[in-house]
Amino acid sequence: MTEASIAEDKLLDLATAALTRGGMRAEEAAEAARILVLADLFGLRTHGISRIPQYLGRVPLGGIDPQAVVQVERVAPALAIVHGRNGIGPLVGMRGLDAALEGARAAGIGAALVRGSNHFGPIMPYAFLAAEQGCASIIASNASTTIAPWGGKDTRLGNNPMGIGVPNPGGDPVILDMALSVAARAKIREHAARGEPLPEGWAADAEGRPTTDAAAALKGFLLPVGGHKGYGLAVMVDLLAGLLSGAAYLTHVRAWDKEPGVAQDLGHVFIALDTTKLGDAAQMAARMADFAAIIHATPPADPARPVMLPGEREMESFHRARREGVRVSAADLRRVEEIAGTV
């Protein structure tokens, strides 16, 4: 895949222009674009500007409303329900994040439960923005069904992503952003395309039997990390993000790829905790530095691969991209330029 390099501000302008041309109001397009461009800065290309054609492709089918007026309903000083009204996911996500941050500033901790949303990008950008404001965060979303309940043989749960971030007044935040399957479905598609067997433990066939046959796995389902533990986490994420928010959950969530013209009604949960209220920033920075030093000093099993903190690789990509330009796929860039009408 040919790569292109582009400065962050140029990529942000381009993504904003594409989303605006796709029907969004310019200011809101810039907010949504910020999430996707941050994803590309972190090197999370499958969740960056490459998603713009997919989001906008659903607009003429009635599957997404780029003009949706997202509504924040504050039900308590630090708790809000955000009505996404089937808007572009990262815009709805930004409204959720902002509502949670507002609660955190007022009360020390704040939460937003989001309904009526769509794919909102990766979690890392939201956790990063929360950390920039001194907030730790817990963020999760439900998703269309690709995982079977533990002991079952029918997909009824999404590969629900969840993330936790902790700010560091002395440097980079530590951010975990993970989905709950052992491997992503996209990786199984890659193995199937190459005719290669899967590693054990990735997937089950349609009968619920563990399989290393990628084609059989595509007809079956993904296996959760840690068996019943990953299953349990996927259930709890769906209860928090989907059920409590008033969104769809489990098999009620529609799949954008199978029914692009139907609203997904995804749910998210955003929790932000204001760490600046917990004590002195210098002391917090010293403790974060000590924490990182202890982890980094772990003798590695393979001397060539030092031990890292969650999100550390992505933060390295972020700093490199800010210095040297954001690396994206040339084909993805071209498609977004076409949508923006700049080529």
Added chain:
Amino acid sequence: MTEASIAEDKLLDLATAALTRGGMRAEEAAEAARILVLADLFGLRTHGISRIPQYLGRVPLGGIDPQAVVQVERVAPALAIVHGRNGIGPLVGMRGLDAALEGARAAGIGAALVRGSNHFGPIMPYAFLAAEQGCASIIASNASTTIAPWGGKDTRLGNNPMGIGVPNPGGDPVILDMALSVAARAKIREHAARGEPLPEGWAADAEGRPTTDAAAALKGFLLPVGGHKGYGLAVMVDLLAGLLSGAAYLTHVRAWDKEPGVAQDLGHVFIALDTTKLGDAAQMAARMADFAAIIHATPPADPARPVMLPGEREMESFHRARREGVRVSAADLRRVEEIAGTV
């Protein structure tokens, strides 16, 4: 192991008497006893009244202070730091839970970060009590080191337990309570004692190489669920519960079994979200019933083992114990009776 059956209120009185005789104030002993007795109701015997001799055994060594005056420092309307002052863990935990619930009632969501604590029992009782008050909860604790960072070969992380609970106005709450290793260290000890090999993926030897030799595993470390994902969760739990709370973290946490006379300075995090502010109870009950029905209707891989929700087995044990008496080990009961001075 011989079993005994005892009514819940009798077990609560007995545990309270034992903790009081061990140095706690009677009212506080009753609070701590409630957590341990709930653990036994849920069938979580390793974290129930069997812990009383262990907790109190550290008192004469100066390792735990049963007279500690736990202090709640409210740093924002919905955020508190709880100073455990090396008190009995479940008492400190109850103070943390109460502080989080107070914030949730006031602001919709509340949190408590707890420092200076000890082993606080399992998470399920706290999540259950939160659910009884209509609150969803996210609760976690750090622990002494038994897990190596991913790619490392030296234990620097605890098998940090985390739990998530969601109340159900129409029935039992759904509660996940899990540690972050594939298997508990106690299970590896059992295999070693029986001279049996371990299943693959449970543990590594002292050099960080995966092993099925239980004796070698005891000199090595536990492997986290889902490899780097479980590692990431263990790090984030320690950052939230240990670092942000002002407690010890990573290798700073002392092991009660190796140094019973030294304060552990464990940290916990309690987050409570008031779901009664999210809408009508009847509607919430209907959605919870629908959620459970979808999960339960999953065709099982093994027809003899229907698909269950997280915590469902423990809730069954709970109801049975309330009906028929709490089943505990006769030896554990005898030891608590001895401490209480009732035999």
